[in-house]
Amino acid sequence: MATHAAFMPGTKVSTGSVIWSWITTVDHKRIGILYGTSAFLFFLVGGIEALIMRLQLAHPDSTLVTAKQFNELFTMHGTTMVFLAIMPMSAAFFNFMIPLMIGARDVAFPRLNALSYWIFFSGALLLHLSFLAGAVPDGGWFGYANLTSAQFSPTHSIDFWMLGLQVLGISSLMAGFNFIVTIVNMRAPGMTLMRMPLFVWMSFVVQFLVVLAFPAITVALILLMFDRFFGTLFYAPAAGADPLLWQHLFWIFGHPEVYILILPAMGIVSEVLPTFARKPLFGAPVVIYSGIMIGFFGFGVWSHHMFSVGMGPVADSAFSIATMLIAVPTGVKILNWIGTLWGGRIRFATPLYFALGFIAMFTLGGLSGVMHASPPVDLQQTDSYFIVAHFHYVLFGGSIFGLFAGIYYWWPKIFGKVLDERLGKVHFWLMMIGFNVTFFPMHFLGLIGMPRRIYTYAPDLGWNFWNLVATIGAFTIALSLLIFLLNVVTTTRSGAPAPADPWDGRTLEWTIPSPPPVYNFAVVPVVHDRDDFWVQKYGDGHGTPPRKVTPPAHVDTSSIHMPPPSYWPILLGGAFLFMVSGALVSIYQVVLGGFLTLYCMARFMLEYHHQPAGEHH
Amino acid sequence: MESSHSAQTAGAAHQEHASVHTYLRVAVVLAILTAIEIGALYVPGLPPHILVTLIIIFGTFKFALVVAFFMHLRYDSKLLTALFVGPLMIATLIILAIMALFGSYLLLPRT
Amino acid sequence: MAAEHAIDAHNPNIGCTGLDHRKMGMWAFLGSECMFFGSLIGTYLAYKGKSISGPGPHQILNIPLTSVSAFVLLMSSLLMVLALAAVQRGDMKWGKIWLFLTATLGAAFVGFQCFEFTHFVHLGLTLQTNLFGSSFFVLTGFHGAHVTGGVIWLLSMWWLAMRGRLGPQDSLKVEICGLYWHFVDIVWIVIFALIYLIP
Numbered sequence: 056m057a058t059h060a061a062f063m064p065g066t067k068v069s070t071g072s073v074i075w076s077w078i079t080t081v082d083h084k085r086i087g088i089l090y091g092t093s094a095f096l097f098f099l100v101g102g103i104e105a106l107i108m109r110l111q112l113a114h115p116d117s118t119l120v121t122a123k124q125f126n127e128l129f130t131m132h133g134t135t136m137v138f139l140a141i142m143p144m145s146a147a148f149f150n151f152m153i154p155l156m157i158g159a160r161d162v163a164f165p166r167l168n169a170l171s172y173w174i175f176f177s178g179a180l181l182l183h184l185s186f187l188a189g190a191v192p193d194g195g196w197f198g199y200a201n202l203t204s205a206q207f208s209p210t211h212s213i214d215f216w217m218l219g220l221q222v223l224g225i226s227s228l229m230a231g232f233n234f235i236v237t238i239v240n241m242r243a244p245g246m247t248l249m250r251m252p253l254f255v256w257m258s259f260v261v262q263f264l265v266v267l268a269f270p271a272i273t274v275a276l277i278l279l280m281f282d283r284f285f286g287t288l289f290y291a292p293a294a295g296a297d298p299l300l301w302q303h304l305f306w307i308f309g310h311p312e313v314y315i316l317i318l319p320a321m322g323i324v325s326e327v328l329p330t331f332a333r334k335p336l337f338g339a340p341v342v343i344y345s346g347i348m349i350g351f352f353g354f355g356v357w358s359h360h361m362f363s364v365g366m367g368p369v370a371d372s373a374f375s376i377a378t379m380l381i382a383v384p385t386g387v388k389i390l391n392w393i394g395t396l397w398g399g400r401i402r403f404a405t406p407l408y409f410a411l412g413f414i415a416m417f418t419l420g421g422l423s424g425v426m427h428a429s430p431p432v433d434l435q436q437t438d439s440y441f442i443v444a445h446f447h448y449v450l451f452g453g454s455i456f457g458l459f460a461g462i463y464y465w466w467p468k469i470f471g472k473v474l475d476e477r478l479g480k481v482h483f484w485l486m487m488i489g490f491n492v493t494f495f496p497m498h499f500l501g502l503i504g505m506p507r508r509i510y511t512y513a514p515d516l517g518w519n520f521w522n523l524v525a526t527i528g529a530f531t532i533a534l535s536l537l538i539f540l541l542n543v544v545t546t547t548r549s550g551a552p553a554p555a556d557p558w559d560g561r562t563l564e565w566t567i568p569s570p571p572p573v574y575n576f577a578v579v580p581v582v583h584d585r586d587d588f589w590v591q592k593y594g595d596g597h598g599t600p601p602r603k604v605t606p607p608a609h610v611d612t613s614s615i616h617m618p619p620p621s622y623w624p625i626l627l628g629g630a631f632l633f634m635v636s637g638a639l640v641s642i643y644q645v646v647l648g649g650f651l652t653l654y655c656m657a658r659f660m661l662e663y664h665h666q667p668a669g670e671h672h
Numbered sequence: 673m674e675s676s677h678s679a680q681t682a683g684a685a686h687q688e689h690a691s692v693h694t695y696l697r698v699a700v701v702l703a704i705l706t707a708i709e710i711g712a713l714y715v716p717g718l719p720p721h722i723l724v725t726l727i728i729i730f731g732t733f734k735f736a737l738v739v740a741f742f743m744h745l746r747y748d749s750k751l752l753t754a755l756f757v758g759p760l761m762i763a764t765l766i767i768l769a770i771m772a773l774f775g776s777y778l779l780l781p782r783t
Numbered sequence: 784m785a786a787e788h789a790i791d792a793h794n795p796n797i798g799c800t801g802l803d804h805r806k807m808g809m810w811a812f813l814g815s816e817c818m819f820f821g822s823l824i825g826t827y828l829a830y831k832g833k834s835i836s837g838p839g840p841h842q843i844l845n846i847p848l849t850s851v852s853a854f855v856l857l858m859s860s861l862l863m864v865l866a867l868a869a870v871q872r873g874d875m876k877w878g879k880i881w882l883f884l885t886a887t888l889g890a891a892f893v894g895f896q897c898f899e900f901t902h903f904v905h906l907g908l909t910l911q912t913n914l915f916g917s918s919f920f921v922l923t924g925f926h927g928a929h930v931t932g933g934v935i936w937l938l939s940m941w942w943l944a945m946r947g948r949l950g951p952q953d954s955l956k957v958e959i960c961g962l963y964w965h966f967v968d969i970v971w972i973v974i975f976a977l978i979y980l981i982p
Contacts, residue, residue: 699857699858702857703854706850706854709976710850723981724982728981730976731975734857735972738965738969742863749800751800751807752806752807756813759817763821764821773829774828774829776829776831
């Protein structure tokens with residue numbers, strides 16, 4: 056029966072059936088864990104790629120890796136961190152937390168949700184199969200044309216990158232549609248849009264960014280695929296084409312993409328700060344509108360990545376002004392976060408440390424960002440380590456710190472244990488110090504002339520000292536991650552079980568057990584306020600008294616129908632991977648894969664046709 | 673399941689459904705507009721900017737007719753309209769921006 | 784927006800706005816497809832008139848023939864709404880007929896496209912000839928692929944109906960198929976205007 060946890064207590068289960076239950080799960084909580092585990096593993100892979108690069112750059116004239124290998128390293132590091140670490144880690148939180156925070160029992164399309172994960176997994180696999188094939192992508196994570204043309208990149212390396220990204224894009228798009236419908240259409244009674252938690256709001260904006268931005272890179276990649284496989288001329292200068300077409304299409308995607316990377320972390324910070332300051336988010340509606348504005352105007356600034364290509368003064372000015380304007384809603388949010396802390400009764404716990412670290416580091420990254428919003432200034436800074444410093448401050452100091460805040464904050468809810476506080480603080484401080492030691496010097500290196508994407512440098516340029524310092528910082532970061540892993544292992548082995556509400560929280564996820572039962576809410580909650588759980592416990596300080604919510608004496612959870620597991624998501628994902636990878640093997644594989652994909656799609660779509668889910672035993 | 677009777681937000685159109693008659697009339701209008709557009713191509717001496725304006729206006733109108741009536745958006749919740757029109761606006765703006773950035777001849781007509 | 788209704792316990796597909804999840808999901812998808820075709824159309828317009836050799840549109844496009852195929856696709860949208868109306872009122876006999884005819888007109892459109900493509904190749908315009916060839920074939924080709932997908936979907940619905948496995952209770956599924964089909968039609972309205980009509 057789908058109403059109980061996967062296995063009855065006391066049942067002896069085989070490893071096989073456990074694996075099968077994870078492979079066929081359509082439960083958003085399990086899918087969230089799948090995403091989170093994968094994301095963390097790829098974060099480590101991307102981190103190792105970074106460490107090798109830092110070892111290479113620690114000293115001038117180094118021969119640890121060749122130039123080609125270095126190109127592969129920075130390409131895979133960037134691609135992995137963006138698409139296989141930050142995005143899926145955010146997806147882990149979208150999956151686990153959004154239904155809980157809106158009072159729902161699952162997402163709108165549970166099997167589509169599972170399919171999104173398996174297609175993500177396929178994309179990650181395809182990208183990394185390039186290592187086995189000895190054709191690792193080496194054109195940068197942004198793959199500029201026409202370096203990526205068949206003429207200048209004759210091996211399969213760019214093909215792996217191109218096809219891998221297409222597959223990953225499809226996964227993200229599906230999830231985007233799923234969460235848009237979930238957030239609009241599955242909120243608990245009384246949960247108006249303005250009563251939704253900030254994390255849900257920021258995630259909501261992100262889903263729109265995904266479904267509107269990914270089609271642009273899909274087209275850019277299709278044009279590249281046609282150029283490489285079929286000899287079209289989209290990026291062929293000799294035929295009158297403009298390689299800038301790639302850059303425009305890529306950055307029409309790429310700029311919204313960086314907001315996709317940061318907004319979830321901002322949402323997490325907007326949850327953590329009020330909880331640990333024991334005070335509502337200052338100006339919550341304003342923070343929501345700022346998030347919406349950032350999302351919308353984020354579509355209008357893309358060519359600030361292209362100030363050095365010669366677009367002319369009109370285009371340069373237009374994009375420069377738009378970019379500076381976008382700093383305004385971002386700054387508003389930072390002020391509101393500070394306003395949240397001001398006058399609060401702060402409880403210093405690890406999630407708060409990471410949230411505070413986010414604010415500080417993201418602000419620094421934003422300051423360098425405003426500098427390159429000016430085209431003349433950017434002409435100095437672009438393609439130098441100054442830019443590398445900027446985006447690591449916002450993506451690591453911002454996104455990663457924010458995601459770790461979420462990891463420590465929601466770990467008890469997800470796994471039923473609270474991560475150790477002392478180890479958490481050691482992790483934080485080591486990471487904070489290591490991060491700044493690694494990336495702050497890169498501002499200097501950029502300003503004294505060190506370009507990006509070089510595999511080594513001469514010893515007499517004055518770059519030696521800061522490069523060595525940065526490498527030491529990188530290994531400090533690695534050490535901090537070992538501390539985190541140690542925390543995870545020891546907590547899992549011997550941590551005390553977490554209560555439903557370990558942090559005296561404000562939102563609905565803290566009203567249910569840790570970890571939640573498969574159906575999340577035994578009784579669908581009725582919502583009266585933003586931060587409804589807090590108001591329920593303590594009143595809102597403006598006349599609304601605490602609400603005593605007595606749970607009904609006996610709740611019959613056996614009548615709650617949860618969607619049953621299904622193997623069509625993984626089968627369809629596998630068929631799709633077979634078809635796409637056929638492009639690297641033979642046309643027959645593509646055709647056969649196409650038929651298999653169509654077949655699996657039909658079975659997937661007809662699985663519950665005239666057979667309502669959960670009513671066939 | 674009667675999808676046409678799903679609850680509407682307050683203030684939505686009272687008529688829940690277009691009749692077959694309405695659909696046929698829309699189809700006739702679409703056909704006539706298309707015929708005029710194609711006919712205009714063969715009008716000798718019609719200035720190009722007038723032709724282009726006519727084609728764009730007629731095309732927009734046909735687009736709107738299909739979306740409003742055949743796709744039922746006129747009678748459905750405003751939420752669905754927002755879900756579609758927002759992205760449509762963004763896509764249109766981006767097409768215009770690309771045309772401007774690439775010096776498209778459509779925006780800057782050749783003499 | 785106030786959530787007036789509890790989630791309908793009897794129909795798990797209806798949400799707190801009173802709308803069906805799947806219909807909402809399809810509209811979100813169509814919004815995304817606007818960006819997809821928008822990017823392809825933007826590419827075509829960026830390169831319009833910039834081919835340095837080879838045939839251009841005015842030399843090769845057959846307006847009268849394409850007008851017929853555009854008309855065919857427009858009329859298929861009419862048949863689609865007739866199919867939906869039939870299914871909604873429980874008239875599966877006409878539902879099947881209209882579904883099949885919609886698919887037939889769609890297949891005819893694809894047939895026109897295939898004919899046009901092979902004809903152009905004979906006239907010396909291929910994917911590799913010039914910017915016009917590349918951008919024309921990719922834009923209209925992807926549109927044609929979308930139409931083909933729609934035809935397969937329509938025929939599947941028709942086939943289910945023929946086997947007695949599609950009825951008035953499935954009208955939402957027919958409606959969603961219809962939304963996709965009309966969208967493919969309106970994209971063609973835009974493409975037809977920009978490629979064929981505008982000089």
